[in-house]
Amino acid sequence: MNINLTTIRSQVEIIVRELVKAGGVEAGHLLVIGTSTSEVLGKHIGTAGSEEAAREIYAGVEAVREKIGFFPVYQCCEHLNRALVVEKEAMLRYGLEQVSVIPVPKAGGSMASYAFRHLKEAVVVETVQAHAGLDIGGTLIGMHLKRVAVPLLPSIRQIGGAHVQMAYTRPKLIGGARAVYTIDTQASDRTCD
Numbered sequence: 001m002n003i004n005l006t007t008i009r010s011q012v013e014i015i016v017r018e019l020v021k022a023g024g025v026e027a028g029h030l031l032v033i034g035t036s037t038s039e040v041l042g043k044h045i046g047t048a049g050s051e052e053a054a055r056e057i058y059a060g061v062e063a064v065r066e067k068i069g070f071f072p073v074y075q076c077c078e079h080l081n082r083a084l085v086v087e088k089e090a091m092l093r094y095g096l097e098q099v100s101v102i103p104v105p106k107a108g109g110s111m112a113s114y115a116f117r118h119l120k121e122a123v124v125v126e127t128v129q130a131h132a133g134l135d136i137g138g139t140l141i142g143m144h145l146k147r148v149a150v151p152l153l154p155s156i157r158q159i160g161g162a163h164v165q166m167a168y169t170r171p172k173l174i175g176g177a178r179a180v181y182t183i184d185t186q187a188s189d190r191t192c193d
Contacts, residue, residue, distance in 0.1 A: 003041055003160040005056050012060025015154040015164060016134065020068055022152050023132040023168025027069030030090065030130040032144045033061060034075040034082075035111040035162075036137030042161030045137060046077065049110035053160070057136065058114055073128055074115035075141055076108040084128055084144065085112045088121035096125040131169055137162035145169055 016031075025031055036045040037053040061072050071090035076083045083099055085108075091098060101124050103112040116122045129146040136159050142149060146169040154164050173181055 003053075005052055008040065008053060008056035008159055009060040009063075011156045011159050012057050012136075013063045015156050015159075015166065016061055016064040018154055019132050019134060019152060019166045019168060020064060020070070023150075025068060025070050025132050025168070028093065029070045029132070030073050030086075030094065030128055031061075031065075031070045032073040032075060032084065032128060032130040032133040032141050033057075033111070034133070034135045034137075034139030034141040035109070036139055037110045039137030039162035040160035045139075046109075049105045051105070051110050051114055054110045054114035057111060057159075058118060070131075072115070072119070073130055073144070074112045074119075075139060075144065076103050076112040076124070077139075079107045080112070080124075081126070082140070082143065083108075083124050083126050085115045085119065085122055085124055086128070087119050088123050091123050091125055094128065096128060098123050099126050100124075133167050135165045138165075142167070148172055 035057055037050040038048040039045050040053045041048050041050055065072055074085040103116050105113050128144050130144050133141040133145050135141045148170055149167040152166045154166050157164055
């Protein structure tokens with residue numbers, strides 16, 4: 001498969017903008033990104049990591065992050081138990097627990113390794129509960145999303161050879177037949193004691 005790396009950045013920027021808009025992602029929110037650069041290149045996950053593809057994906061995320069101010073959180077591969085690379089500021093703000101490891105392409109993955117070297121004061125944490133997530137290449141980011149995850153179909157369903165999935169989260173809906181979920185909805189005539 002012949003992949004044009006120059007289109008990756010713009011495609012990632014487009015789908016991250018869609019996710020931010022649909023999910024109401026704001027400054028200070030966590031957006032988890034799981035990426036198989038091997039899958040982007042049309043290879044099997046974990047077999048052909050690419051710093052070049054990672055650079056383009058990172059640039060696409062950064063283009064949106066600069067305007068919105070969310071914290072990107074990059075998921076490592078299974079060899080680091082899907083730990084996450086995040087800026088120290090986000091770790092402190094969310095009370096996340098730092099772990100001792102430095103992601104490298106063969107243990108952490110090319111994307112996490114690239115992010116670790118380029119994020120401001122990067123650290124690795126074991127887990128997060130992110131507000132939204134982007135999965136490029138089937139890296140299984142769901143374990144790092146807050147409840148309740150809402151799937152979102154991107155306008156671009158594939159980046160290179162990798163399938164793309166996205167989700168944002170919303171608060172749990174609680175209550176029953178009398179519950180009101182939006183401000184403009186009128187409450188029932190019945191009262192509770």
